[in-house]
Structure formats: C-alpha cells, structure tokens
Amino acid sequence: DQQVKQNSPSLSVQEGRISILNCDYTNSMFDYFLWYKKYPAEGPTFLISISSIKDKNEDGRFTVFLNKSAKHLSLHIVPSQPGDSAVYFCAASRWGYGGSQGNLIFGKGTKLSVKP
Amino acid sequence: DAGVIQSPRHEVTEMGQEVTLRCKPISGHDYLFWYRQTMMRGLELLIYFNNNVPIDDSGMPEDRFSAKMPNASFSTLKIQPSEPRDSAVYFCASRAGGSSYNSPLHFGNGTRLTVT
Numbered sequence A: 001d002q003q004v005k006q007n008s009p010s011l012s013v014q015e016g017r018i019s020i021l022n023c024d025y026t027n028s029m030f031d032y033f034l035w036y037k038k039y040p041a042e043g044p045t046f047l048i049s050i051s052s053i054k055d056k057n058e059d060g061r062f063t064v065f066l067n068k069s070a071k072h073l074s075l076h077i078v079p080s081q082p083g084d085s086a087v088y089f090c091a092a093s094r095w096g097y098g099g100s101q102g103n104l105i106f107g108k109g110t111k112l113s114v115k116p
Numbered sequence B: 001d002a003g004v005i006q007s008p009r010h011e012v013t014e015m016g017q018e019v020t021l022r023c024k025p026i027s028g029h030d031y032l033f034w035y036r037q038t039m040m041r042g043l044e045l046l047i048y049f050n051n052n053v054p055i056d057d058s059g060m061p062e063d064r065f066s067a068k069m070p071n072a073s074f075s076t077l078k079i080q081p082s083e084p085r086d087s088a089v090y091f092c093a094s095r096a097g098g099s100s101y102n103s104p105l106h107f108g109n110g111t112r113l114t115v116t
Helices: none
Strands: A010-014 A019-025 A032-038 A045-051 A056-059 A062-067 A072-077 A086-093 A110-115 B005-007 B010-013 B019-024 B031-038 B042-050 B053-056 B065-071 B074-079 B088-095 B111-115
Touching: A010 A019, A019 A032, A019 A086, A019 A110, A032 A062, A045 A056, A045 A062, A045 A072, A072 A086, B005 B088, B010 B019, B019 B088, B019 B111, B031 B074, B042 B065, B042 B074, B053 B065, B074 B088
Parallel strands: A010 A110, B010 B111
Antiparallel strands: A019 A072, A032 A045, A032 A086, A056 A062, A062 A072, A086 A110, B005 B019, B019 B074, B031 B042, B031 B088, B042 B053, B065 B074, B088 B111
C-alpha cells in the first residue's frame, strides 16, 4: 500500500513554461514533506521542503504547495529550464514519531523533460 | 565535504554468491539509511541507524539481508545468498541529527547490483 503517490510517471514541458508536479499521500500523520531531484547515475538530491504548518514554501524558481485537507502537494517550477530535466521524487515523514526520526517515505517519481 | 561515498558503483554477481555493499556517510552525520530502488517499488527504506545503532530494520526483505555499522564512518549491507530478484540500485544516505531534526537526507550515487 503506497502511502505517497505520484500518479504521473512522466511530464513534458516547453522551456520557459511552468512545470507542475503532483503528489498525494494517504497517511494523515505525515507532517513534513520534501522534494528530491535525481539525475541518471546519481543519487537523489534535496530540492525543497515544507512543514505541515505552512501551505507554501518558495525557493527561487521552485515553489511547493501543500493542501492538507486534500492530502496533496505540488511542486511548481517557473520558468522551466532544460537543466531541470530529471526525475522528481516526493517524500514524506512524521516528525517525532517514535523511532522514525524523519526517515522518509518516497513516491515512485515523475520524470520531467523540459524541451528547448 | 566529499558527500556520501558508496562502493562499488556496479556489482555483477551470480545467484548464490555473497554481496557486500559499502557506505561512508558524511562526517558528523548521526543517521545513516539504506534504500533500495526498483522499477516496481520505487525507493524503499531497508534499514536505518542512529549513532551506529540499528533503529528500524522492518524494511529488510528477509534474513538474507543484513546491515552493520561498526563505527560512525562506515556501514555495510550484505546479501547472502544473493538472488536475481535482489537486482536493484542500492542507495546509502546520511543526515544530521540533533537540532537539525528534519534536515534533508544526503544520498550517495548508489550501487547498481545485478544478480544473474
């Protein structure tokens, strides 16, 4: 049973346009969410995060939105650049839950292709 | 900061052989995680350590898998005997603890394991 779901395996966007990657979760106890970016033959790298006490966090071209009632978050990239082409993973954790200490549950990823 | 270092990058072995994957976390990081990535299941947490002590190994698929962390700068994941279904990319990750409770994971570049 997947607790974190990324229903779109792939997304293609034109350079300069907005990329919107979506993520749904089922566990209402999750209270911290992150996005990771992964290039081929490399490990995932941290991109941006958001706590459940917020509904938006922005870092340059990247903005993450959280809708707790819908158990949904999204990552917006504006404007998209060819170098953004990668696999994006959504991840969630539970702050302070026993021994979890923030270990992450990942979605399966969305492959973003930004075309020049 | 050299990042998380994993070795080998690629491992090809025959069914029934023992496989040992190695990881050197970032110096000063209190937490170490082993993840496995497959097409079917995405990124799955296998086990994690805090201050060299295994905290949660519920993700370890079966007794053929074992992990150790003899000191703060080294961890191994061993599969004995290996099976073709163990073929995957295995990632090691580390993160800071203490006040950086939800600091992001830093991943190594992974070990691609192929069991024939």
